[in-house]
Amino acid sequence: xxxPDWAPDTIDIERPSVARMYDYYLGGSHNFAADRAAARAMxxxxxxxxxxxxxxxxxxxxxxQFLADSGVRQFLDIGSGIPTVGNVHEIAQRIDPxxxxxxxxxxxxxxxxxxxILHGNDRATVIQEDLRRPEAILGHPExxxxxxxxxxxxxxxxxxxxxxxxxxxxxxxxxxxxxxLAPGSHLVMSQASDDGRRETGxxxxxxxxxxRTDNQLWIRSRAELAALFDGxxxxxxxxxxxxxxxxxxxxxxxxxxxxxFMGGVGRLGG
Amino acid sequence: xxxxxxxxxxxxxxxxxxxxxxxxxxxxxxxTEAQLESLLQRLTERLAAAxxxxxxxxxxxxxxxxxxxxxxxxxxxxLGRTVEVIQLRLVRDLGLVADEVEDRMARLLATVATGYARxxxxxxxDEQESIRRAAMVARAQxxxxxxxxxxxxxxxxxxxxxxxxxxxTLFTERLSAAIDEPGRGADRVGVCFLDLDRFKVVNxxxxxxxxxxxxxxxxxxxxxxxxxHLVARLGGDEFVILVERTACTDxxxxxAEAALAVVSEPxxxxxxxxxxxxxxxxxxxxxxxxxxxxxxRAADSTLHWAKAAGGARWALFDADRNRRELARYALSAxxxxxxxxxxxxxxxxxxxxxxNGRVLGMEALVRWRHPELGVLRPDSFIGLAEETGLIVRxxxxxxxxxxxxxxxxxxxxxxxxxVSVNLAVRQVHRPGLVQEVRGVLRQTGLPPDRLQxxxxxxxxxxxxxxxxxxxxxxxxxxxxIAIDDxxxxxxxxxxxRDLPVTELKVAGEFVAxxxxxxxxxxxxxxxxxxxxxxxxxxxxxxxxxxxxxxTAEQADRLRAIGCDAGQGWHFGRPAPADRFLxxxx
Numbered sequence: 001x002x003x004p005d006w007a008p009d010t011i012d013i014e015r016p017s018v019a020r021m022y023d024y025y026l027g028g029s030h031n032f033a034a035d036r037a038a039a040r041a042m043x044x045x046x047x048x049x050x051x052x053x054x055x056x057x058x059x060x061x062x063x064x065q066f067l068a069d070s071g072v073r074q075f076l077d078i079g080s081g082i083p084t085v086g087n088v089h090e091i092a093q094r095i096d097p098x099x100x101x102x103x104x105x106x107x108x109x110x111x112x113x114x115x116x117i118l119h120g121n122d123r124a125t126v127i128q129e130d131l132r133r134p135e136a137i138l139g140h141p142e143x144x145x146x147x148x149x150x151x152x153x154x155x156x157x158x159x160x161x162x163x164x165x166x167x168x169x170x171x172x173x174x175x176x177x178x179x180x181l182a183p184g185s186h187l188v189m190s191q192a193s194d195d196g197r198r199e200t201g202x203x204x205x206x207x208x209x210x211x212r213t214d215n216q217l218w219i220r221s222r223a224e225l226a227a228l229f230d231g232x233x234x235x236x237x238x239x240x241x242x243x244x245x246x247x248x249x250x251x252x253x254x255x256x257x258x259x260x261f262m263g264g265v266g267r268l269g270g
Numbered sequence: 271x272x273x274x275x276x277x278x279x280x281x282x283x284x285x286x287x288x289x290x291x292x293x294x295x296x297x298x299x300x301x302t303e304a305q306l307e308s309l310l311q312r313l314t315e316r317l318a319a320a321x322x323x324x325x326x327x328x329x330x331x332x333x334x335x336x337x338x339x340x341x342x343x344x345x346x347x348x349l350g351r352t353v354e355v356i357q358l359r360l361v362r363d364l365g366l367v368a369d370e371v372e373d374r375m376a377r378l379l380a381t382v383a384t385g386y387a388r389x390x391x392x393x394x395x396d397e398q399e400s401i402r403r404a405a406m407v408a409r410a411q412x413x414x415x416x417x418x419x420x421x422x423x424x425x426x427x428x429x430x431x432x433x434x435x436x437x438x439t440l441f442t443e444r445l446s447a448a449i450d451e452p453g454r455g456a457d458r459v460g461v462c463f464l465d466l467d468r469f470k471v472v473n474x475x476x477x478x479x480x481x482x483x484x485x486x487x488x489x490x491x492x493x494x495x496x497x498x499h500l501v502a503r504l505g506g507d508e509f510v511i512l513v514e515r516t517a518c519t520d521x522x523x524x525x526a527e528a529a530l531a532v533v534s535e536p537x538x539x540x541x542x543x544x545x546x547x548x549x550x551x552x553x554x555x556x557x558x559x560x561x562x563x564x565x566x567r568a569a570d571s572t573l574h575w576a577k578a579a580g581g582a583r584w585a586l587f588d589a590d591r592n593r594r595e596l597a598r599y600a601l602s603a604x605x606x607x608x609x610x611x612x613x614x615x616x617x618x619x620x621x622x623x624x625x626n627g628r629v630l631g632m633e634a635l636v637r638w639r640h641p642e643l644g645v646l647r648p649d650s651f652i653g654l655a656e657e658t659g660l661i662v663r664x665x666x667x668x669x670x671x672x673x674x675x676x677x678x679x680x681x682x683x684x685x686x687x688x689v690s691v692n693l694a695v696r697q698v699h700r701p702g703l704v705q706e707v708r709g710v711l712r713q714t715g716l717p718p719d720r721l722q723x724x725x726x727x728x729x730x731x732x733x734x735x736x737x738x739x740x741x742x743x744x745x746x747x748x749x750x751i752a753i754d755d756x757x758x759x760x761x762x763x764x765x766x767r768d769l770p771v772t773e774l775k776v777a778g779e780f781v782a783x784x785x786x787x788x789x790x791x792x793x794x795x796x797x798x799x800x801x802x803x804x805x806x807x808x809x810x811x812x813x814x815x816x817x818x819x820x821t822a823e824q825a826d827r828l829r830a831i832g833c834d835a836g837q838g839w840h841f842g843r844p845a846p847a848d849r850f851l852x853x854x855x
Contacts (some may be wrong), residue, residue: 011405011408011409011412013405026297026298027296027297027298027342027344027345027396028397029393029397029399029401030398030400030401030404031401032401032405051295053298054295054297054298057298057300058298061300082401085298085300086298086301086340086342086396090300107409108410108411108412109401109404109405110404111408112403112404112405112407112408112411113400113401113404115407116400116403116404116407154515200730201455248302248303248304249303252303
């Protein structure tokens with residue numbers, strides 16, 4: 001077994017983790033003092049941060065529901081974080097217990113926690129990998145064992161892309177993933193965006209907060225995010241502020257741009 | 271009854287919808303709006319029952335609080351808004367009627383808050399515990415991965431990738447530990463240095479792939495046969511075995527014998543049935559007073575002894591032999607520097623006419639004025655120089671120096687002696703011999719007929735034509751060619767037919783016999799051999815010089831036989847040329 005070159009030498013809980021900060025925004029307690037301190041600083045700078053996280057999580061839930069209703073039974077959730085409330089496998093397996101789910105995260109604590117939660121579930125598992133190594137994800141023995149890439153797979157890259165700079169060539173990462181997918185597969189993506197928003201200094205402050213973590217923020221516009229769906233047909237309503245994506249009620253979509261996240265779902269035709 | 275009682279379970283009432291709106295956004299709720307309202311409708315009905323129940327039941331409010339938390343409506347804000355909406359709207363929206371309703375509402379809210387806070391506290395503690403456990407597991411895994419990678423790195427750094435045997439690094443570590451670890455001083459240790467015989471032939475004839483497979487096969491056999499002892503591959507076809515805590519030398523010898531036996535087993539390698547042998551150098555000694563480097567060097571030179579003795583055997587280290595070889599090695603290594611520093615000089619020994627006592631020529635004999643060892647005679651360094659090839663440079667110096675000095679002997683003399691210079695085999699076989707001799711004669715101005723080159727019979731053993739041709743060219747120019755030590759080497763007289771030889775120098779062995787009384791049978795035999803050699807030489811029109819003439823009696827008998835000249839202590843010990851030149855004048 002080759003040790004992944006990105007794996008840390010040891011686990012430092014004194015350093016904030018984006019996965020555990022996200023858990024804090026969602027109201028969870030799967031976090032440490034350093035995570036809470038960083039999350040509170042973020043809330044100080046961007047008071048909507050918890051609402052953003054919740055809106056994004058709700059988008060994920062609606063997207064999985066939509067995909068499961070559309071007949072997708074395989075999910076590859078990359079950057080799954082701390083799998084607290086409203087996991088992909090809970091939603092998908094409630095609709096069809098045969099649904100298969102692979103969680104992927106780079107954070108070893110998130111992975112260890114996921115493994116604990118998934119213990120005994122032979123149709124859902126977690127691997128420690130990095131979105132920036134798509135070949136390693138696709139070729140991982142757990143992935144090839146559980147997922148059948150000749151059948152549709154939903155690839156979820158939710159609230160992760162803003163940690164991937166352009167220099168890491170996200171378009172190539174997505175091309176690699178797309179090449180492995182069968183027709184009828186889907187791509188679910190969301191990321192922090194400032195599309196049409198006034199420069200308020202919030203973005204600079206948010207970026208400053210995230211510099212304390214291992215992950216910097218890379219904000220993208222709607223057009224930039226839409227371009228990353230290259231090769232997929234965007235499902236209605238396209239790339240939008242996440243509360244506007246198939247809301248359950250009109251009120252949910254109010255003040256949607258405050259959610260900061262834009263997202264969409266693409267379908268691989270053919 | 272209010273609408274709560276009338277409404278269906280699945281149909282949330284005004285209050286449940288208001289409650290859902292109040293808690294939305296307090297934390298992430300993993301459910302749809304409809305699911306949330308449906309859940310809260312169910313809880314609303316239980317709260318309504320609690321307000322009216324007789325007697326008041328503490329448990330209902332607590333259960334509702336706990337259920338809210340279980341449904342992930344689990345935040346301080348969630349509780350605050352829940353308390354607010356119940357207090358403001360529950361009784362009114364549901365049109366509830368009860369005695370002391372305010373009193374009951376206060377108690378209901380207290381129980382809901384209690385159940386909620388207790389559940390949230392438990393949930394928080396559980397989540398904290400689970401994330402800490404995850405961090406611990408992750409840390410243990412990261413550390414294990416680090417250890418694994420370190421172990422893997424260490425394995426790669428200490429093992430040979432081809433055979434998977436320990437490599438030189440690990441062997442040196444283990445050997446050092448065996449020697450330097452505290453308390454090992456009284457131990458004995460053995461090292462067997464093994465090298466395959468003629469491995470290059472396998473590589474050259476069957477290819478490197480088969481060669482590599484053979485090495486793997488040998489490695490496996492060695493490991494199998496010598497399991498308890500550390501077997502390492504040092505590189506190429508060199509292996510080494512560490513024999514720790516030997517009781518005596520024989521223990522190491524037994525290991526070497528087992529290794530030789532297992533290596534020489536025929537083996538099928540890549541479809542070839544190969545039988546190889548090996549040579550082993552063994553060093554076995556007490557740990558105290560030795561060092562890993564010393565042991566390895568000793569084992570290495572011992573291996574060369576085994577190789578030199580023909581291979582397929584072991585040799586045991588011999589300190590005296592090693593000392594001699596080291597001294598010889600040091601001496602040969604010093605020759606180039608000594609040449610640069612001018613530490614060599616020439617003495618001469620006269621070749622005297624037995625007819626009239628004149629000095630016909632003088633043989634140049636090289637001396638080394640060694641800064642530490644004093645003056646060294648040729649027998650202590652010429653052999654070395656021949657082995658290492660340094661003889662070419664040293665011989666070239668002797669030739670040039672002898673010619674330079676000999677040119678000076680002619681001053682004031684009509685018929686000065688020639689100078690006789692020994693040529694080593696390598697010098698004769700060198701392509702540039704003719705040019706070298708010509709160049710020296712030109713530079714020094716010495717006439718060719720005053721230079722005699724002495725070659726041994728063994729020089730002519732080779733059938734190569736080039737040396738013969740070169741000597742003939744030189745002879746044609748007038749250079750004298752003498753056969754040195756005639757009668758002791760390669761006694762095929764055929765070369766006398768081809769070579770332009772002018773003189774035979776008869777080896778001192780035959781002359782030594784002439785010291786005994788003339789009546790002694792051995793002495794008589796030597797005299798007859800000498801007489802035959804002289805008549806043979808004269809028949810071929812060659813002159814004869816007898817070497818090793820020590821007494822006047824020997825000189826007389828040689829003269830009687832008809833020998834032309836003599837060389838030896840009787841005529842003069844080797845000395846600077848001046849001494850003989852003065853005599854001769």
